[in-house]
Amino acid sequence: MPGKLSLTSLGEMGSAIAGKDWASTPIGPIEQWPRGLRTAISTCLPSRIPMLLWWGPTLVQLYNDAYQPFLGDKHPASLGQPAAECWAEAWHELGPMADGVLAGGEATYSENQLLFINRHGYLEETYWTFSYSPILDDDGAVQGIFVATSDTTRRVLSERRLRTVRELGAVSTTEVGSAAEACRAVLDVLAGHRTDVPFALAHLFDDDGDDAALVASYGIAADEDAASAVLPRALVDPALREVATTRSPRLISGLREHVAAGFEADGALGSAVPDQAMVLPLTASGHTGVLGVLVLAISPYRAVNEDYLGFFDLVSGQVSTALTDALAYVAERERSAALAELDRAKSDFFANVSHELRTPLTLIAGPAADALADTAAPLLPAQRQRLELIQRNARLLRRLVDELLDFARIEAGGLQPRFSVIDLAELTREITESFAPAVLRAGLGLEVDWSELSRPAVVDVDMWEKILLNLLSNAVKYTPRGGVRVSLAQDGDHAVLRVADTGVGVPADELPLLFQRFHRVRSTRGRSHEGAGIGLALVRELVALHGGTVSATSAEGAGATFTVRVPLDSTAARDAPEDTTADARSPLAGAYLEEALRWSAADEPEAPAEDDDADPARAVVLVVEDNVDMRGLLTRLLRPHYRVLLAGDGRAGLAAAREHRPDLVLSDVMMPELDGLGLLHALRRDPTTAAIPVVFLSARAGEDAAVVGLDAGADDYLPKPFSTHELIARVRANVELSRLRRGEAEFRRALVDSLQEGFFVADHTGAIVEINSAWASITGYGPESLPHLAPYPWLADPETRPDLRSSQDEAMNRLAEDGCGDFVIPLCHRDGHVLWVALSSNSIEGDGGRIFVGTLRDVTAERSAALRQSALHGFAVALAAATDVTEVLDAGIAGLRPVLGASSAVAAVWPSDADDGVIVGAPSGGFADLPPMIAAALDDARRHPVASVNATPGPGGEGVLGLAAPLDGDAAVWLGFPPSHSVSAEDRSLFALLASHLAQALLRARSYDQARTVALTLQHAMLGPTELPPGFAVRYEPAVQPLEVGGDWYDVVPLPGGRIGVVVGDCVGHGLAAAAVMGQLRSSCRALMLRGGGPAQVLQDLDAFAEQIPGAMCTTVFCAVIEPSGGVLRYSSAGHPPAVLGHAGGGGELLEGARSLPLGVDATTVRGEETAELKIGSVLLLYTDGLVERRGVPLDDGVDATRDVVASGVDLRPSQLADRLLAELLPAGGHDDDVALVVYRHPPVPLRLEMPGVATQLAPMRARLREWLAGAEISEEVSDEVVLAVGEACANAVEHGYADGRVHPVLVTASAEDGALELAVADRGIWKPPGDDPGYRGRGIEMMRAFMDEVEVLPGEGGTVVRMRRAYPA
């Protein structure tokens, strides 16, 4: 550390320290600061961790930028200030620690230390984590204290407040009985956290919301008076009102002087009196207003900041939750209390009402009975009917009322049995018998079993009768078939009565509820749905009055058994006074019987008979009602206006609705079998009845019942009782609506029927429920067979026409899946023929599921037109690809067969002078092998004009076996069909059309064939010499087939002096254009060579030509001149790949010299020339790049491969080598460039062979000669003859040439030149001419003459020379 301290660069505090006059402080001027202080400062200032330095005995303060915010208002005075002055308010805590460190003690560490610091104008509750470390000088003396510190106030407070909020959360789960209790519970929690909320008040508004009553408080005077005394209403009330209005918290200030007297400090922090409070609205979910306010005091040791406000927010939320719970609890409690009260009220009401009803009922029944009984003024039949109805129902009502009354009296303890001693078996039998007619009328069996009881029983006769009749009527009501069994037996001191039935039974879960008042078993299968649900409850009560019990056992669908056990002599009976009027029997049985008989009347269905005066114009109303009387009433009311059909339950109603399609259904809701809602659903599900309006009638009055009915889709709802006017008005409105709907439907029907396209509607199952007449005429299936269910009759048989069926199925599946779509599918008409239709369908979501609607159009004709177009197109495409006559005919019959569904097809071109004719499609052979029928049909057809069609009828004139059409005067086509195949007129005309297309294609192919013949002739003329000098082989492989000319060429030009010019060239491009260029260049080149120029000169001159020939630019040429005699090759290359020179004995070299630019690129190019040595048997290959160029393979690789093939094939004849080159180098899959190549084998130098003149040397001589001949590219045939001739000459020389008996050499020479072999055999002997005996001696020369063109025997002085000459073809 240098002596100079640079402070100004060390932040704001650095500048402040540098700028301060330190001379007046205990640590003196800055220049004199000890090194230790300077080191400490330079450590402290740059740090971003808050740091404080206390220096010297007075602990003068220095600190960095990060520390400065901790000081609040103390800065900047705190800089250079002694610590004890700066932190005076906390020094009683800090001083001792600092002193300890100064005195050489350990470093201190304090965590979350509470310090009251006045740094913002008030004494603030703050928390700190800090350590004091001594700063030592070199001698170990303490120079100062290093304070590392952090302000943890925020963290400490937020943790503490979170705890408070959590505790409040627990309040919400506690059951509190009222809003006030909830407030008290909340304040109880807050009272434990007075550091944050020193005091609190909770006010709840009264019901009017005017006055806020204090319900809880702490930290301030305990009761309301005191609270209001210390907290003036003037101060608080406006805040309360404001909070109540705005529903948002509000801060109030200036409380200190008012609350000072009442504030009860808890001393946790200090005794400072709060000056501010937060007023929070008390709200609860489900309550719109503000319930009250919470006044929470703010700690005097903390300023209100975001954190504090957030805390109040959370408190407010928790309090609301607690209040909500409390109010919900209160509401629930009040609700159950109200229900209990309601139940009581209902019982009272029933008792009162029942009682009140008896009087008017009596007054209704009485006069009615009087009127009916009046013989003086007898009623007219219609009036009698009405009054009987009144009487019957008055009696029924009376019984219901009595039962209710009994009930009420039992509950009130008002009904006491009047016991009699009686033969219970006899009583039971009598009652049962009196009810028997109702059982029998219901078609049920009645079985009884009476055991004698050992002694008379004590019962209330009326009650017993009610018990039994209730059980019996119940049994009949819920037993559709089977029987009822009643038994009475004794079981010890008890009589046991059992009533068992075979009815619908009671579901297990309903059994326990069976005897409850007003409970009705959920069942729709009773005979009647009438009843109040009090019968069995009454039975229980009555049995109980006898000290007995009643129970039921049942299984759903398996009947029920009710068992009543009563003591024969009950305690109750003993205590009760005996009734002396035991014989006074009530008319009770009559009422029960009458009611039960009426149910059975409902069983006899009143056929929904047509009225006699049935007027079809009148609207039809179907009444579905299980109550006979109600049915009768409705009939009487409606009949004057409508035709009325009747049904006794929902099931019958549904059947009638489906059959008669009424204009309106008027239905009861509660009915056996199928109730009104079930009927409604069934009607709506069925598209044929879905539109019929349904009006419900129900005794269950009230808004809820109406909503249920209307929700279910009923059109109207009429509660019982209803007035006649109301009924008629509702029915009329709905019938009119229905007629309107029906009118719309008829209009729609007419509209749909007028559509040209077939129209259908199908339901979600795919069943077709509606169609129009166009549909019927397209498919042949009319409306009489509706609905059409899948699988539809127009679907194809999957066995015989799987192709049609699969396309139909695919369309149906796609339609079902997508809900819409357009398809063209085949349909089988009712009469069996297949037609094609365009089906367009969409779907909508209906009541009963997805409904499909769609249209259908017959597109058979369009489709065949389209098919024909497509067939024509396909046919044209197939024909276009064919190039010669055979291919055209092949493509033609391949195209015709599938389009016309033919099983076989034959096309033929008759033979002519020029060719043998063509047959395609026949199994084998020529015209002679054709089945006579086909041959005759074809022959007949070709004599007709093109586009005519001749049919060969099947046996007996049934079906068509074949169709034939001419293609030209000498060609025709025949299609064979399977037996009984029918050919439509469309098929015929399509065949005629296609056949004429085929005829045209045939014509084209023929002219093409001619053109090609011309082209081939031409190109052979252009290609190159057909006669080559000996030793040459050439090959040409054009890239473009069938054209056999291209841009590549070769030429072999015999030149004066035995020289031979060899050229290979490659014009740009392929095909005819390139061939034209090639032809001109080839001719020019040939002319230039004949003129005598060397290769370089030729190429240079060719440049000039190339400029004149369009398209000749960039042609590459390899030009060479061979001098066979000297064995020299001169060559020059115009941008052409190198020629290959292979040498006998192996090895190949590339002729890469003298290479210059391609032709026509630069007229100033000077072409060079190179020479190469042709050794004996050397092979020269010139080629074009088609041989070596492959995509993706470097050219050099191809050239090297070529060289290797040449090197390994030097021993081959040139033609063999040429073939091998093509076989090995051209790719098997065809080549994309022309290939031209020239192979030249340098002929051996003339043969000169000396053999000893002995017979054993003849065979080796022949072998040598053969080898030489092969090297000279002499054919095997010629070679054999030459060898034979030379062999004979040699044999002659051996045999006859020597007179002296010595062996003399024989010299054989051979040379090949200009297509002829010159051979000579010379010996030293004397040639002996053939003598007279041709036997064998002269045969040798005959052989020679036979096989050679010229044979000369030249006898000479020193011996004989035989000269022979033989020409050979190249």
Added chain:
Amino acid sequence: MTARITSRPAADPTGSPLVVVVGEVDLHNAAELHDALATAASNAERVVVDLTKTEYLDSAGIRVLFAHAGRVRLELVVEDNRIVSSVVVVSGLTALVDVR
């Protein structure tokens, strides 16, 4: 040895001796052919000579065949379009022997 000449009695399907000549017959080895034919003809009236595998047959060989043709019935089997067939035809041997 430029030829392998085998003679087998009654080897021909007709029951005659068969002489098969494989290779080249010239002045040097014509005597072998002579010997083989002589052996074959010693107790037969008819000898079959198979020349289909004969590569070369010069006038010395022809002479041998002529010589035997006078003594026995010779039947030559040759392959068309081969030099041997040409030689047989050119020599006039066909007038004396059966060729097939």
